[in-house]
Amino acid sequence: MQHAVRTFRLTLEYDGTDLAGWQVQAGATRTVQGELNAALARVTGEVVSVVGAGRTDAGVHAEAQVASVRLATGFAPDALRRALNAVLPRDVAVREVAEAPPDFHALRDARGKLYRYAVWNGASRSPLRARSHHTVAVRLDVDAMREGAQALVGRHDFTSFRAAGSEVLTSERSVSRFDVEARGDGEILFWVAGEGFLRHMVRIAVGTLLEVGTGRRTPAGVAEALAACERSAAGPTAPARGLTLVRVDY
Amino acid sequence: MQHAVRTFRLTLEYDGTDLAGWQVQAGATRTVQGELNAALARVTGEVVSVVGAGRTDAGVHAEAQVASVRLATGFAPDALRRALNAVLPRDVAVREVAEAPPDFHALRDARGKLYRYAVWNGASRSPLRARSHHTVAVRLDVDAMREGAQALVGRHDFTSFRAAGSEVLTSERSVSRFDVEARGDGEILFWVAGEGFLRHMVRIAVGTLLEVGTGRRTPAGVAEALAACERSAAGPTAPARGLTLVRVDY
Numbered sequence: 001m002q003h004a005v006r007t008f009r010l011t012l013e014y015d016g017t018d019l020a021g022w023q024v025q026a027g028a029t030r031t032v033q034g035e036l037n038a039a040l041a042r043v044t045g046e047v048v049s050v051v052g053a054g055r056t057d058a059g060v061h062a063e064a065q066v067a068s069v070r071l072a073t074g075f076a077p078d079a080l081r082r083a084l085n086a087v088l089p090r091d092v093a094v095r096e097v098a099e100a101p102p103d104f105h106a107l108r109d110a111r112g113k114l115y116r117y118a119v120w121n122g123a124s125r126s127p128l129r130a131r132s133h134h135t136v137a138v139r140l141d142v143d144a145m146r147e148g149a150q151a152l153v154g155r156h157d158f159t160s161f162r163a164a165g166s167e168v169l170t171s172e173r174s175v176s177r178f179d180v181e182a183r184g185d186g187e188i189l190f191w192v193a194g195e196g197f198l199r200h201m202v203r204i205a206v207g208t209l210l211e212v213g214t215g216r217r218t219p220a221g222v223a224e225a226l227a228a229c230e231r232s233a234a235g236p237t238a239p240a241r242g243l244t245l246v247r248v249d250y
Numbered sequence: 251m252q253h254a255v256r257t258f259r260l261t262l263e264y265d266g267t268d269l270a271g272w273q274v275q276a277g278a279t280r281t282v283q284g285e286l287n288a289a290l291a292r293v294t295g296e297v298v299s300v301v302g303a304g305r306t307d308a309g310v311h312a313e314a315q316v317a318s319v320r321l322a323t324g325f326a327p328d329a330l331r332r333a334l335n336a337v338l339p340r341d342v343a344v345r346e347v348a349e350a351p352p353d354f355h356a357l358r359d360a361r362g363k364l365y366r367y368a369v370w371n372g373a374s375r376s377p378l379r380a381r382s383h384h385t386v387a388v389r390l391d392v393d394a395m396r397e398g399a400q401a402l403v404g405r406h407d408f409t410s411f412r413a414a415g416s417e418v419l420t421s422e423r424s425v426s427r428f429d430v431e432a433r434g435d436g437e438i439l440f441w442v443a444g445e446g447f448l449r450h451m452v453r454i455a456v457g458t459l460l461e462v463g464t465g466r467r468t469p470a471g472v473a474e475a476l477a478a479c480e481r482s483a484a485g486p487t488a489p490a491r492g493l494t495l496v497r498v499d500y
Contacts, residue, residue, distance in 0.1 A: 015377040085375055093375040125335055125343040127265040
């Protein structure tokens with residue numbers, strides 16, 4: 001039986017620890033997009049490639065990444081969700097499947113994203129947070145980091161906070177929120193929202209703020225790094241394991 | 251230089267996923283006690299065996315397991331903590347080291363323990379909770395489980411909730427708290443406190459309550475299972491991955 005082509009919107013959760021990021025790569029490397037394409041082929045028999053709202057790096061997690069795909073299938077959305085979860089590997093799951101307008105495109109239509117970067121700053125390492133948090137042993141000054149983060153809010157040229165070698169037309173981006181939240185006995189969460197981000201932008205921003213937190217850089221030094229418009233003016237790229245894509249807005 | 255023998259109290263956190271439980275075993279198997287003994291030998295040069303407050307099973311986690319050990323070492327407690335964390339594997343850490351009274355014994359002196367059992371009952375699997383939660387796909391009736399759990403509070407003969415073949419003198423135990431907490435969009439936490447527990451007792455209790463949650467057993471059936479005093483009257487042993495030793499009281 002021939003089915004009409006429909007567009008689906010998939011909401012995905014994944015533990016990025018053992019995944020080589022979103023985008024399909026040559027070779028045997030496991031990626032989120034690759035696992036999802038394979039699961040769709042097994043379930044529907046169609047060879048397709050899903051479009052993701054953002055190309056998360058190797059090791060980065062997602063609570064609610066969004067993907068779009070066009071399929072000529074008779075599956076009801078919820079039956080498709082269950083069938084995909086039955087064949088996807090343990091570290092990737094589909095939280096929701098919905099039928100979308102025919103021209104829905106997860107990347108092009110995304111209006112904003114929310115990321116959370118988690119740091120463990122307790123007195124000792126935390127094995128239960130080893131996969132989800134970046135551990136910083138030196139005591140961090142949360143107020144100084146909070147002050148520094150405010151320099152990044154607004155529309156700026158983020159050239160200093162862009163992975164070297166990345167090719168994009170413009171390095172201007174708008175950050176609507178950059179909050180630093182200290183929780184309980186050693187957890188520090190950075191909440192970063194914006195329309196879109198340059199490659200490694202959130203991780204370089206956090207790496208720069210961690211320099212502020214340890215006193216290697218002043219809070220005002222964050223604005224200076226931004227103004228310099230060169231990668232070397234900002235701090236190091238914070239490790240992928242602390243980063244989670246929390247939400248994509250449409 | 252000869253140091254006087256001192257007794258230390260160690261507070262431990264571990265991710266039990268890849269560990270074969272607390273107790274040292276023959277062969278190459280990794281256990282918490284074995285890793286800690288090896289770390290102590292490397293750091294202090296002494297061959298000792300730590301005593302744990304409870305012998306957690308393979309796959310069970312701990313936020314604050316307690317261990318005691320006697321050492322003829324000159325280390326200050328906090329320096330010992332740091333040295334141990336530098337050599338322990340990533341899934342085991344020492345949160346605290348304190349000097350204790352000479353006769354302190356982590357097992358004998360423990361007055362109570364708090365366990366948490368985490369269930370994921372969301373509409374889809376949750377990869378980010380795959381290591382810490384037991385996933386139950388069927389929607390659970392939290393009120394019914396809460397009602398059933400109350401039958402387990404108090405002093406009872408827990409023969410029905412004891413692993414077959416375990417050898418203990420008495421199967422009477424006191425449970426001071428058995429709470430069922432529903433959180434947000436699919437997380438259910440069982441909080442169980444008591445002086446001490448029989449082997450697999452918490453996991454069999456949770457396994458029995460999950461039968462109540464799915465409607466296979468009535469809330470009153472929990473008291474009946476208890477009264478029967480035979481293992482076959484209770485439900486299955488819930489998987490280790492959902493269980494965390496939260497605290498030991500002295």
